[in-house]
Amino acid sequence: MEQSTNMKKKHPSALHPGILILNIIVSVLGAIIGMELITRLGISTNTSIVGALFAILIARIPINIFKSFRDINSQNLVQTAISGATFSAANGLMLPIGIPYLMGRPELVVPMLIGAGLAVVTDATILYFSFDTEAFPAIGAWPPGIAAAEAILAASRKGRKGVLLLVGIAGGVVGKMLTIPTDIFGVAWIGNIFALLAFGVGLIFRGYAPQWFGLDLNAMYIPHGVMIGAGLVALIQIIRILFKKDEGENSAGENFTRSLFEMKKGMGRGYLAYIAIALVIALAGGLLSHMSPAMMVFWIIFAAFAAIASELIVGIAAMHSGWFPAFATALIFLVLGMLIGFPPLALALLVGFTASTGPAFADMAYDLKAGWILRGSGADPEFEKEGRKQQYIAELISFMVAIIVVAFAHNFYFEQDLFPPVDRVYVATIEAGANIDVAMKLLIWAVPGAIIQFAGGPSRQLGVLFATGLLINYPIAGITVIAGLIIRTIVVKIFKQEGQNSLYVLGAGFIAGAAVYGFFTSTLKLGKK
Structure with missing residues (x-):
């Protein structure tokens, strides 16, 4: 009887006037926050938790128009919208359009904005058709998602889990105040143990290699080479999953709501969309005047491959660790483009x-x-599929808002010489050029990256996570990961599954507390600036 009632339950619509209006408002707020943080501090914070808390507070207002937000699924739509707007405005839009401007080609900002906007939509659409498949299962860690959900559930249910979450949030805030990356503790208690161990080792090795071994990993292109090797093997592993025997459109299997057929179709259409977007960017950017027609065709094919490969590598890292090396993967494909011999303007685009x-x-x-x-x-x-569809709609609306906000506001930043710091790294890399020595270093270090990724298999992603750690100069995070994994091992050994369940909630609290503290302290820094 209970199951029958649940089957008839209707999910809130992202187009419901109340939800739509609030989502547009929080999306404008998220886009502004994203632009401010990426240009002034070089980061984009996780506003998902903030959006969840905002929706929870609104639900407590005793006015009829806010009654619908007492539904946790409505709160989830608000959280989805602000999060989507923040990351799309910062990483997906402001970062790409700053590159041609810094290269002295401001007339290419609009074509790049159009291309980046279409790419962001395509990016999310591919994920929509890939989520809860064998490659990207819903049961995967995705730690920030767990943190947002636990925050909403704790507010609605209270009880023991609510207390544990509040303890975790307090721990996350206090740890951050003491400069301890407590969100990493939370990730260590939630994510894949083997993947996180590889991530932690990579972080520690990157941070201490100069003192321990006298090695400058960046100068030797070790992180880039390892990621290239691991990334290529990871792509092959995903392709093997995609081409497994699939019984047809409706064969999602017992454990997944999406079939391999749906994912393959989504990936195929996504790649074609990326080719079309790359063509638009190439023509609008005037690449024909810089390259032969044959070279431009090759650029379009390579750019589309780079786009889909980058998102898959980023997605794998995000699923297991809650971190995604988007800046670094873009830099890797930039270096590969330089080795191929694309001209500077083509490299910028x-x-x-x-x-x-x-x-x-x-x-x-x-x-x-x-x-x-x-x-x-x-x-x-x-009900799950319907809810996912409504989240997708909310996400698309947030992207549209972000595109409009960035289109109107980007000049305000650029005229003040405010750009995402990584843009200057990309431009400096293009101006420095590449040579055969760089190619050899990448090739040499790609071999161990490929071996580690192959040895770990598609479920552990050891190579990609080790390379992700090597690309981030944050050794204290590596120490925190290892400490968190040791605590997790001891707790599970003593308290078994009950201990692991408690760590899930505590970990979500640590991530939430760190995210809220980081959000407000970043915002205060902006006020001082």
Whole structure:
């Protein structure tokens, strides 16, 4: 009887006037926050938790028009919208359009904005058709998604889990105040143990290699080479999953709500969309005057491949660790483009296009994970699919708002010489050029990356996560990951599954507390500036 009632339950619509209006308002807020943070501090914060808390507060206002927000699924739509707007405005739009401007080609900002906007939409659409498949299962970690869901559930249910979450949030805030990356503690208690161990080792090695071994990993292109090797093997592993025998359109299997057929169709259409977008960027950017027609065709094919490969690598890292190396993967494809011999303008458009894919893929996956938990962890497949569709609509609306906000506001930043810091890295890399020595270093270090990824298999992603750690100079995070994994191992050994369940909630609290603290302190820094 209970199941029958649940089957008839209607999910809130993202186009409901009340939800739509509020989502547009929070999307404008999220886009502004994203632009401010990416240009002034070089980061884009996780506004998903802030959006969830905002929706929870609104639900407590004793006015009829806010009654609909007492539904946790309505709160999930608000959280989805602000999160999508923040990451798309910052990573997906402002970052790409700053590159041609810094290269002295401001007339290419609009074509790059159009291309990046289309890429962000395509990015999220591919994820929509890939989420809860064998490659990107809903049962995967996606730690920030768990944190957002647990925050919403704790507010609605209270009880022991609510207390544990509040303890975790307090721990996350206090740890951040003491400069301890407590969000990493939370990730260590939620994510894949083997993948996180590889991530932690990579972080520590990157941070201490100069002192321990006298090695400058960046100068030797070790992180880039390892990621190229691991990334290529990871792509082959995903392709093997895609080409497994699939019984047809409706064969989602017992554990997944999406079939391999649907994912293959989504990936195929996504790649064709990327080719079309790359063609638009190439023609609008005047690449024909810089390259032969044959070279331009090759650029279009390579750019589309870079876009889809980047988002898959970013998605894998995000699923297991809650971190995504979007800046670094774009830099890797930039270096590969330089070795191929593309001219500077083509390289600028290539890295901008590649950088615009990945963040929306990862961020939307976090939001869908949160929604999946709130909707009962897949207990009702039809309700789950409908909820996911409404989140997708909310995400698309947030993208449209972000595109409009960035289109109107970007000049305000650029005229003050405010750009995402990584844009200057990309431009400096293009101006420095590449040579055969760089190619050899990438080739040499790609071999161990490929071996590690192959040895770990598609479920552990050791190579990609090790390379992600090598690309981030944050050794304290590596130490925190290892400490968190040791605590997790001890707790599970003593308290078994009950201990792991408590760590899930505590970990979500740590991530939430760190995100809220980071959001407000970043905003205060902007006020001082």
